[in-house]
Amino acid sequence: MTNSIGELSDADVILLTGSNTSEQHPVIAGKILDAVRKGAKLLIFDPRIIHLTSFAHMHLRQKPGTDIVWINALMKVIIDEDLLDREFVNSRTEGFEELSRSLENYSLERAAEICGIEASDLREAARIFAMADKASIVYCMGITQHVFGTRNVLALANLALLTGNVGRLSTGVNPLRGQNNVQGACDVGALPNVLTGYQKVDDDVARGNFESAYGKKLPSKPGLTLIEIMNACLEGKIKFLYIMGENPMITEPDLKHVEEALSAVDFLVVQDIFLTETARLAHVVLPGSCWAEKDGTFTNTERRVQRIRKAIDPPGDARLDWQIICDIAKAFGSDYFEYSSAEEIFDEIAKLTPSYSGMSYQRLSTQGLQWPCPSVDHPGTVYLHETGFARGKGLFSVVEYDPESQKLEEHYPFVLMTGRVGFQYHSGTMSRRSRALAREVPEAYVEISPQDAARLGISDRDKVKVVSPNGELTVRAFVTERVRPGEIFIPFHFSEAPANILINSRELDPQSKITSMKFCPARIEKA
Amino acid sequence: MSDKNLDFSYTTVPTICPYCGTGCGMLLEVIGGKISGVLPMKGHPVSDGCLCLKGWTAHEFVSSPDRLARALVGKDGDFKEVGYTEAVALVADAMRETVENHGPDSCAFVASARCTNEENYLMSKLARFAVGTNNIDHCARL
Numbered sequence: 001m002t003n004s005i006g007e008l009s010d011a012d013v014i015l016l017t018g019s020n021t022s023e024q025h026p027v028i029a030g031k032i033l034d035a036v037r038k039g040a041k042l043l044i045f046d047p048r049i050i051h052l053t054s055f056a057h058m059h060l061r062q063k064p065g066t067d068i069v070w071i072n073a074l075m076k077v078i079i080d081e082d083l084l085d086r087e088f089v090n091s092r093t094e095g096f097e098e099l100s101r102s103l104e105n106y107s108l109e110r111a112a113e114i115c116g117i118e119a120s121d122l123r124e125a126a127r128i129f130a131m132a133d134k135a136s137i138v139y140c141m142g143i144t145q146h147v148f149g150t151r152n153v154l155a156l157a158n159l160a161l162l163t164g165n166v167g168r169l170s171t172g173v174n175p176l177r178g179q180n181n182v183q184g185a186c187d188v189g190a191l192p193n194v195l196t197g198y199q200k201v202d203d204d205v206a207r208g209n210f211e212s213a214y215g216k217k218l219p220s221k222p223g224l225t226l227i228e229i230m231n232a233c234l235e236g237k238i239k240f241l242y243i244m245g246e247n248p249m250i251t252e253p254d255l256k257h258v259e260e261a262l263s264a265v266d267f268l269v270v271q272d273i274f275l276t277e278t279a280r281l282a283h284v285v286l287p288g289s290c291w292a293e294k295d296g297t298f299t300n301t302e303r304r305v306q307r308i309r310k311a312i313d314p315p316g317d318a319r320l321d322w323q324i325i326c327d328i329a330k331a332f333g334s335d336y337f338e339y340s341s342a343e344e345i346f347d348e349i350a351k352l353t354p355s356y357s358g359m360s361y362q363r364l365s366t367q368g369l370q371w372p373c374p375s376v377d378h379p380g381t382v383y384l385h386e387t388g389f390a391r392g393k394g395l396f397s398v399v400e401y402d403p404e405s406q407k408l409e410e411h412y413p414f415v416l417m418t419g420r421v422g423f424q425y426h427s428g429t430m431s432r433r434s435r436a437l438a439r440e441v442p443e444a445y446v447e448i449s450p451q452d453a454a455r456l457g458i459s460d461r462d463k464v465k466v467v468s469p470n471g472e473l474t475v476r477a478f479v480t481e482r483v484r485p486g487e488i489f490i491p492f493h494f495s496e497a498p499a500n501i502l503i504n505s506r507e508l509d510p511q512s513k514i515t516s517m518k519f520c521p522a523r524i525e526k527a
Numbered sequence: 528m529s530d531k532n533l534d535f536s537y538t539t540v541p542t543i544c545p546y547c548g549t550g551c552g553m554l555l556e557v558i559g560g561k562i563s564g565v566l567p568m569k570g571h572p573v574s575d576g577c578l579c580l581k582g583w584t585a586h587e588f589v590s591s592p593d594r595l596a597r598a599l600v601g602k603d604g605d606f607k608e609v610g611y612t613e614a615v616a617l618v619a620d621a622m623r624e625t626v627e628n629h630g631p632d633s634c635a636f637v638a639s640a641r642c643t644n645e646e647n648y649l650m651s652k653l654a655r656f657a658v659g660t661n662n663i664d665h666c667a668r669l
Contacts, residue, residue, distance in 0.1 A: 005549065005573050026579035027549050144668075177548030179640035181647070182667055188648040189655075190638035190665045196648065201661050214656050219631070223654075223661030226668070229635045238635045238662070240625035242618070244650060245639030251669045267621040274593050280604065283621075284614050287595035288642075291545040292555055292562055292586065296643025298543050300550025300573065308643065311540040311555040312562055312589075316596025317611045321642050324615070325649040331619030334657035337649070345645040366541050366552065367572050425546055425581060426669075434587035437580065514668040 003136065003172035003383040004302040004370065009034035011170040013132035015043045017067070017156075018142020018518075022051035023422030025140075025176050025301075032138070041132070043125050045070060045117075046142065047417070048447075048489060049482045058125055064415045064487060065406040065519040066115035067143060068399055070122060071155040073111040075162055076103045077126035084130065085164030092388075093161050095396035102398040114401070130163050134170040141178065141419075145517040148405055149509045154397040161394045167385040177301035179426070180291075184299030187356070187371070188349055192223035197353035213352060214336060225513040226252070227505050233261035242269040244321060245288060249277035250427035250495055253503035253515045254470060271324055274429050277495055288321045289314035295342040296322075297364065299371075303381070305359055306368035405519075409469060412521035414452075416468065416502060417489045419518075424493040431493070444494035445478040448524065452486070453479040456524060463527040466490065468502035468520050474527045488522060534559035541568060544582045545641070549573060551582055562586045622658065631659035638665040 008014065008031040021029040033055060036042050041057040044050070045067075053059040062070050078084050079100055089096050112119040129135050137160055143152045157173050165171035177183045189196040199206035202220050211218055224232055230252065232238040241262070252258045262268055262281045270282040279285045291298075293314040299305045314320070319327075322342060329337040339345050343361045350356045355372040358380075363369060369380040385394075408415065423440035425431040432438050446466055448458065458464055460479040465472055466488070475490065475497045483489050492499035502522060505515050539554040552571025556564040565586050569576040598614035599606040609617075625633050636658075638650040647665070654663040 025547055025549050027551055027574050027577050027582075030577060178669075179548055179666070180543070180545050180550065181642065181644065182548060182640035182665070184644040185638055185640045185642070185647040185665045186667055188644045189651040190647040190663055191667070192661050192664050195651070195655075201655075210655075214652075216656060218655050219659055219661050221661065223632075223663060224635065226637060226664040226666065229637070229662060229664065232635070238633060239629055240622055240634040241637070242622075242635070242653075243637040244646070245641045246637050246666055248637070248666070251666055267618075267625065269618050269621075273595055274591075275595060275599075275606075279595075280601075282599075282601050284617050285595065285599040285601065285606065286614055286618070287598060287611075290589055291542070291641075291643075292589050294643065296645045298550060299644060300543075301548035302550075302573070304550060304573065305644070306543045306550055306552075308542045308545075309540050311542070311557050312560065315594050317598060318594070318596055319611065321639075321646045322649050325646065325653055327615045328618050328622070329649075329653050329657045331615050332622055332657055333619075334653075336656065337652075342643065342645045345648060349644060349648050366568070368550075423580065430545070430588040431581065433591040433593060434581075434584045436584045436587065440580075512668060 001172065001174040001302045002166060002385060003170065003174055005031055007170040007383065008032055008136060008138070009038070011035050011040050011134050011136040013041045013043065013129055013135040015045070015129055015135065015137045016052065017045040017139050019138060019140030019176055020050045020419065021176065024178065024420055026422065028176060041128055043128060047484065047487055057128070058121065060117045060121055060125060061484065063116040063406070064417060065146065066401070067152045068148065068155050068401040069111050069115040070117055071159055072103060072106060072399070072401070073108055073115070073122045074126040074129060075159060076106045076108060077123050078130045078162055079103060081127070083127065084162050088164030089162065093394040093396060098398055099158060099396040102400070134168065135163060135165045136171055136174060138174045138176065140176045142518055144512065145514055146519060147507050147509050147516045148402065149514045150511040151399045155399040158396050158399065161396060166394065167383065167387070169383060172383060181298040183301055183303065184297065184305070187299050192225055196349055197355045210352060227508060227513055227515065230258055230261040230505070233265050236264065239266040241265045243278060244271040247276040247278045247427040247429060250492070250498055250500065252505070253500050253517065254505035255498055255501040256471060257505055271321060276427070276429055286324050287316065287318035288324065289318050294320050297346060303370045304368040305356065305364060305371065307361060307364045409521045412469060412523050413486065414522045414524060415487050416466065416520040416522035417487065417518045418492045418499045418503065419489060420493065421491045424491065426493065428493040428495065444475045444491060444497035444499070446475050446524070447478050447480050447483045447489040449483050449485045449487070450479055450481060453477060456526070458524070458526060465525045465527045466502065466522055467525065468522045470504045471501040473497045473499070473501055488524065539566065544578065545585055546581045551578055553578060553582060553585070555586065562589050626658060632662060634658050634660055635662035638663060640665050640667065
């Protein structure tokens with residue numbers, strides 16, 4: 001997030017898209033509702049009806065896969081009606097001329113036809129967004145999990161720049177991160193192309209700092225992403241794979257492919273707290289520990305680095321995950337893995353990471369600190385880009401819609417979207433072992449519209465077969481107006497009906513390497 | 528009936544919810560050395576005394592009987608328990624053999640959005656520094 005969670009409650013307008021916030025980030029949904037209570041206008045762009053749509057000033061239901069179209073349409077109206085923040089555009093951005101030119105012949109009526117939102121609604125939403133003093137954009141994986149996910153995000157960034165909604169309180173472009181520490185894992189370099197603090201591995205100066213700290217040359221060629229690792233396993237290029245605390249056998253797209261890949265490696269190590277679907281394929285399973293058993297830090301979606309603390313010991317032979325890594329490194333013959341506490345490791349991270357360098361366990365205490373926090377007397381950063389961007393000026397990117405991206409295949413007339421439910425979490429290894437949670441939503445289902453259900457002779461709770469070009473699964477039908485005719489939705493948490501078996505992993509976003517989980521061609525048959 | 532030999536010592540440990548990226552503050556309740564529940568942390572900058580249902584029940588999976596308590600060695604879906612040190616040696620040997628025979632880039636590492644910054648950092652250090660490959664990622668895109 002460019003801004004902070006608490007700021008949401010003071011926004012005048014919140015544009016929410018591709019996030020079922022009440023289910024996935026309930027406490028953040030609370031801040032959005034605070035804002036609505038104080039008079040803020042909530043604009044929701046989402047194909048489905050979600051809890052928050054009943055509190056929205058407007059619910060605009062785009063056809064899946066057409067986000068670039070409606071975002072560009074809003075900008076077209078804003079430029080045509082001169083509702084842009086000229087001062088901000090002039091002083092803080094570049095590339096406006098190109099953007100403006102790219103929209104010159106843009107037809108709102110044509111856009112409406114493609115994205116399925118009335119032109120008059122697009123116009124009204126654009127005016128509301130542009131005329132707000134403080135407008136905040138909030139998005140989640142409905143925006144990113146497309147083969148054009150990066151372009152979707154760039155389009156949203158354009159909208160924020162155009163209206164000067166960056167670098168001030170209660171504005172910004174705010175992705176909600178799904179996992180407790182997905183932000184932190186990225187921050188500390190668990191990515192193939194960057195070291196800690198997003199310092200690029202192929203930047204000689206940045207890598208040099210690590211090389212002098214470690215006393216050894218480091219590889220400069222970016223590595224493989226998770227989906228690429230799976231492909232490389234199948235091609236025989238990866239022979240040793242070490243997975244810590246992840247369950248790709250449920251969460252990755254194209255599960256058949258994942259299983260083949262994991263079975264193909266010579267040696268698979270899985271370190272986890274449960275014998276997950278992934279661990280069952282391992283040659284060695286190492287018993288790790290859960291969050292209640294360890295000291296350390298998580299970084300949340302608003303960049304707040306926070307302390308977790310040990311409350312109890314892990315069971316039996318289970319060890320702290322950082323100790324297991326150190327033990328393996330030492331048995332491998334590597335130096336520099338002698339640590340007596342998590343704090344010592346954190347201090348090393350802080351030393352090597354400019355955005356964390358002012359942090360210490362002492363300072364994090366119970367409130368945490370938001371990065372960038374470059375020095376020990378720096379209070380942390382509530383919102384980014386107050387005076388400038390990393391590259392100097394904010395750059396508009398011309399983002400164009402590709403009609404190919406919305407094409408369905410023959411025999412697969414439905415658009416399948418996968419997602420989550422509020423009572424479950426990711427692959428369910430934790431949440432399905434909680435009695436209270438398992439009781440609420442115990443099994444998978446497919447949401448289908450009453451019209452489609454009637455046409456196909458399907459009644460609520462009937463077992464149906466969902467087929468995609470990639471695979472098939474059997475689930476119960478949930479006949480509901482939450483989805484429109486032609487669209488279906490399946491939550492992916494459930495190992496006995498894993499939605500990811502339907503998703504392909506061949507077509508990826510060229511930059512983010514993400515696959516399309518919000519636009520999968522499918523058909524439904526009676527089981 | 529006497530509680531004389533029972534341990535009712537009670538503490539709360541300030542920590543952060545393990546579920547989503549919101550990062551709500553919580554207090555783990557520990558009675559007699561066992562986790563008994565969760566309390567929301569008032570005054571926390573993000574959640575200020577709020578938790579969702581997942582947060583309120585976050586302690587429930589901790590003491591699940593399914594928790595892994597021993598290292599396992601697997602063969603064709605069958606697993607047998609081994610000592611921790613033996614398991615670590617097996618992993619280190621396999622890693623060394625792979626690097627020697629096929630080079631560092633034939634190894635890959637998957638870190639975790641569920642683990643701490645410290646652990647993810649060390650996984651990256653293991654891949655890049657110890658083994659010498661940038662093949663490290665986690666489920667950031669999922």
